[in-house]
Amino acid sequence: MPAPTPSTAPRVVLAGPPGAGKSTVAAAxxxxxxxxxxxxxxxxxxxxGKPVTEIFVDDGEQHFRDLxxxxVAAAVAEHDxxxxxxxxxxxAPETQTVLADYASRGGVVVFxxxxxxxxxxxxxxNRSRPLLLGNPRAQWQQLMDARRPVYESVATLRIITDGRAQHEIAREILDALEGAPTPTEENA
Ligand SMILES: Nc1ncnc2c1ncn2[C@@H]1O[C@H](COP(=O)(O)OP(=O)(O)OP(=O)(O)O)[C@@H](O)[C@H]1O
Ligand SMILES: O=C(O)C1=C[C@@H](O)[C@@H](O)[C@H](O)C1
Ligand SMILES: [Mg+2]
Known part of the structure; x- marks a missing residue:
């Protein structure tokens, strides 16, 4: 029997560096x-069954990235x-492909x-962020400089969050989504 065709897709996918507010804006x-x-x-x-930091320490970053x-593939395939x-x-190149496919079906990826x-x-x-050990400010900036082109390439919408409250950002995303088709397989 063929696998069922997914009829739903996420309303929106949020991407960005640590501190961008992905989890916070998602909740708003x-x-x-x-x-x-x-x-x-x-x-x-x-x-x-253990925190991200422990996965990095016990199993290594590569194992975390595999998981x-x-x-990500499961979330984009299953979550509406x-x-x-x-x-x-x-x-991850596979994740870039997953996001490009989602965007091609009308999906909105926000940087x-x-x-x-x-x-x-x-x-x-002072929170547990395994990639920001040592000199966190320099580490964060280095990471952002390296990743910026990737965030920009996967995104269909970029929002500068500096000095903006989480509910304002959430409202801007909602405004952008209004008028955009709900991404489904039918848009493919
Ligand atoms: N627009 C904002 N203005 C002020 N503080 C914010 C804003 N967005 C998030 N924060 C605060 O920044 C911290 C980090 O936010 P959050 O955990 O949502 O980031 P994240 O992008 O999910 O990071 P990570 O990549 O580590 O998961 C939280 O304490 C949150 O309250
Ligand atoms: O920016 C990163 O590479 C990370 C951010 C966090 O969301 C976690 O996924 C982990 O700490 C790695
Ligand atoms: Mg988060």
Whole structure:
């Protein structure tokens, strides 16, 4: 028997670096719309049963990235609400393909952009962020410089979040979604 054709797709996918506010804006958008949130970091944590930092330390970043790739593909295939990606998820070529396919069906991928000056107080640099050990400010900027072209290439919409409240950003996303077709297989 052939696999069933998926008839739904996420309303929106949120991407961006640590501190961009993906999880926070996803929750604000959920409050505005009633849509449910799927956070791929949470999916990986649930699958393994330990926090992201412990996965990095015990099993290595590559293992985390393998699990993340699977989690993103599943979320985009199955979830019909808001998908918040982990900060580095877009680096995987397979994930870039998944997002390009989703966008080609009318899907909206938002790059939540943020400068170091605004990300630093948000991230706090005292929480567990395995990629920002040592000199967190320099690490964050280096990571953002390397990733910016990727965030820009996967995104269909970029929103600068500096100095903007989460509910304003959620409202801007909602305004952009209004008028956009709901992405389904039928749009393919
Ligand atoms: N627009 C905003 N203005 C001020 N603070 C914000 C904003 N968005 C998020 N924050 C704060 O920044 C911190 C990080 O936000 P969040 O966890 O949503 O980021 P993220 O993009 O999901 O990061 P990660 O890649 O680590 O999952 C939180 O404490 C949150 O309250
Ligand atoms: O930017 C990154 O590479 C990461 C961001 C977080 O969301 C987690 O996925 C993890 O800490 C790695
Ligand atoms: Mg997050």
């Amino acid at each position: 958008l959920a409050r505005l719309t009633g849509w449910t949130v799927r956070d791929t970091d949470d999916d990986v944590v649930a699958a393994v 993340e790739r699977t989690a 609400g808001i998908v918040a990606l982990g900060g580095g998820a877009v680096l 939540l952009d943020v400068s170091l000056a605004h990300a630093a107080p948000r991230v706090g640099f």
